[in-house]
Amino acid sequence: MTNELSRKQRLHFFLLNVAAFAAIFLALGFIILQLLQSSAYRQTDESLKQMAENADRIKIEIDRYQEDNPFLDPGTTMPRPPQSQSGNGPNNRFNSQVVLWSADGKVLNKDVLGARFNELQNLKLDTEKLNAVTEIKVASNENSGAKLTFHSITISLPDADHDDVAYVQFLENTDQIAESMSTFRTILILCMVVFWLLSIAISYFISKQNMKPVLAAWQKQQEFVENASHELRTPLTIIQNSLQRLFTKPNRTILEESESIAQALNETRRLNGLTTDLLTIARSDANEETLDRQSFSPETFIHELIKPFEEIAQLEDKHLLVENFAKVPVTADEGKIHQLLVILLDNALKYTVAGDRIVLQSEISGGDNWLLEVKNSGPSIPDDEKKQIFERFHRTDPARGKETGGYGLGLAIAKQIVTAHKGKITVHDWQPQGVSFRIKLPIK
Numbered sequence: 001m002t003n004e005l006s007r008k009q010r011l012h013f014f015l016l017n018v019a020a021f022a023a024i025f026l027a028l029g030f031i032i033l034q035l036l037q038s039s040a041y042r043q044t045d046e047s048l049k050q051m052a053e054n055a056d057r058i059k060i061e062i063d064r065y066q067e068d069n070p071f072l073d074p075g076t077t078m079p080r081p082p083q084s085q086s087g088n089g090p091n092n093r094f095n096s097q098v099v100l101w102s103a104d105g106k107v108l109n110k111d112v113l114g115a116r117f118n119e120l121q122n123l124k125l126d127t128e129k130l131n132a133v134t135e136i137k138v139a140s141n142e143n144s145g146a147k148l149t150f151h152s153i154t155i156s157l158p159d160a161d162h163d164d165v166a167y168v169q170f171l172e173n174t175d176q177i178a179e180s181m182s183t184f185r186t187i188l189i190l191c192m193v194v195f196w197l198l199s200i201a202i203s204y205f206i207s208k209q210n211m212k213p214v215l216a217a218w219q220k221q222q223e224f225v226e227n228a229s230h231e232l233r234t235p236l237t238i239i240q241n242s243l244q245r246l247f248t249k250p251n252r253t254i255l256e257e258s259e260s261i262a263q264a265l266n267e268t269r270r271l272n273g274l275t276t277d278l279l280t281i282a283r284s285d286a287n288e289e290t291l292d293r294q295s296f297s298p299e300t301f302i303h304e305l306i307k308p309f310e311e312i313a314q315l316e317d318k319h320l321l322v323e324n325f326a327k328v329p330v331t332a333d334e335g336k337i338h339q340l341l342v343i344l345l346d347n348a349l350k351y352t353v354a355g356d357r358i359v360l361q362s363e364i365s366g367g368d369n370w371l372l373e374v375k376n377s378g379p380s381i382p383d384d385e386k387k388q389i390f391e392r393f394h395r396t397d398p399a400r401g402k403e404t405g406g407y408g409l410g411l412a413i414a415k416q417i418v419t420a421h422k423g424k425i426t427v428h429d430w431q432p433q434g435v436s437f438r439i440k441l442p443i444k
Contacts, residue, residue, distance in 0.1 A: 006211065013210045017203035025192045025199075033185060040181060041151065044172050045133045048153045051096070051170045052131070058157075058168055061098045065109040065165070095173040097150075101125050103166035119148060125167065130154055135174070149178045223393075228278055235267040235274070242267075277409040281392065281416070291333040291420055298326035298370060302362045305338060309345050317354040325363040330370050330443040332421055337441075340417045341372070343410040344437050348376035351435075370441045377434040386427050390415040 051057055064070055097116060100108040105125040110117050122139045131154075137147040154169040242264035246257055254261065302324045313320035341360070348358045361373040381389060388394050393408040414437075418425040423441040430436040 006215065009214065010207050010211050013207035014203050017206050018200055021199035021203060022196060025196050029188055029192050032188065036184065037181060040177050041174065044151050044174060044177070047096075048133055048151060048170050048172055051098075052153045052155050052168075057098075061100065061109070061112075061168070062165055064112050065100050068111055070112045070114060097171040097173075099123065099169040099171065100165050101154075101167035101169060102164055108165060120171075125169070126154065127156070127167065130156055130167075149174050228393075232271070232274065235271040238267045239264045239271075274409070277413060280413055281409065291336065293331050293333055295329045295331045296334050298328075298330050298362055298364075299324055301334065301337070302326070302360070305341055306345075306360060309349065312349060313358060316349070318349065318352055319355075319357045321357065321359045323359065323361040323363075325361075326370060328364045328367070328443065330364075330441070332370075332441060332443075333417075336417045336420070340414050340439070341374070343414045344374040347410060348374055348378070352376050352378040357434075364443065365440075368443060370443050372439040372441070373436060375430045375434060375436040377430065379435075380429055380433055381427065381435055389427055390425070 097113065097120065098109075099113070099120065102108055107113075107117070107120075107123070113120065119140045120138060123136075126134075126136075133151055133153050136150050136152050138150065140146050140148055150171045151174050152169060152171050154167055156167050157165055242260040245260050246252075249257065302322065306320070306322050310320050310322075345358070345360065352358060357375075357377045359373070359375040361371070361375075363371050365371045390411050391408075392412040394411075415425055418439055418441065421441050423439060425437065425439045428436045428438060
């Protein structure tokens with residue numbers, strides 16, 4: 001991947017993360033403000049509705065207006081001293097005001113309101129939204145320009161019942177709530193800005209982390225293509241040279257050129273095997289390969305699998321030992337497991353000499369796992385090589401790999417087969433010398 005393309009992709013991730021964080025913070029802030037505002041004014045609005053429905057409260061206010069006595073107690077004409085502002089009685093609501101209106105929009109209870117009327121002198125009667133709680137702003141005086149905020153509900157009264165009183169308006173001062181909401185809104189916006197700025201740094205880090213697997217996959221793909229091209233080039237070159245040599249000697253018989261023909265056929269077989277392996281890996285990478293899981297007997301499976309390898313080991317004067325202890329049926333892709341063991345046994349035969357030992361062990365562990373182990377007494381694998389041995393095109397000894405016809409794809413395919421079965425494959429030293437491949441597969 002070019003640097004320019006990498007930067008563009010990283011910028012794309014960065015902007016996407018920043019936009020996502022911004023959208024989340026905006027949505028969260030909007031929801032919090034809506035919920036808080038709704039809950040902050042709920043009690044005030046409920047109180048206003050209760051007062052508007054309280055006929056006794058309305059009668060008291062009208063009686064005070066008609067008697068011109070703001071301290072008139074219900075049920076008596078004797079005046080009473082005002083209660084403390086901290087009282088909780090129905091007649092002493094510090095932030096509540098009751099305004100009586102005439103039909104032509106004049107305030108009737110100015111004297112009862114007293115000094116509080118100075119703050120409400122610019123109040124206007126609005127009969128368009130009767131019996132509904134509304135928010136209104138009233139200029140306290142003409143010079144200061146300051147406005148008081150109220151929640152209000154206005155109800156109408158029948159003329160026959162209360163003579164000149166046509167409307168009753170209940171007011172609840174909400175300046176403190178509005179100031180608290182304004183302060184909270186400012187703090188919330190500042191916090192959102194601060195955390196959004198912090199999210200920009202986090203987005204930069206996340207975009208950088210997101211690019212790592214993309215770059216790693218791209219690098220891995222490049223290496224795969226380069227290695228595959230290199231491996232394909234060699235057999236194709238040999239086949240091309242062999243065929244060109246035949247054209248230079250058109251009068252020669254097949255028997256006389258059998259060596260060139262055999263060499264071309266041998267490289268063709270190797271090329272066919274390589275392309276098959278490449279196709280297997282490509283399908284696995286694209287998640288196109290599916291497992292044909294079926295139940296089978298591991299004991300019979302191992303017994304049939306090992307027969308051709310026993311013959312090869314005998315011809316090469318190598319000792320092949322089979323320890324077949326698995327008796328419980330297992331569920332797996334029999335063809336894939338066959339391919340897996342063929343790869344490991346084939347490697348064991350390639351990297352051993354006459355007199356070496358090869359051991360295949362098969363057993364059931366704990367009733368849940370099928371354990372397979374392929375060991376050989378050939379050359380050990382260095383510890384630093386063990387970490388890379390399952391990588392594609394990796395060979396511990398490239399020169400020897402050419403001699404044995406290997407391309408470094410067998411163990412990569414073996415690992416893919418084990419991983420597809422939700423199993424695990426590891427490599428260890430076999431003392432005093434040798435290599436052991438251990439496989440753990442779930443039997444269900």
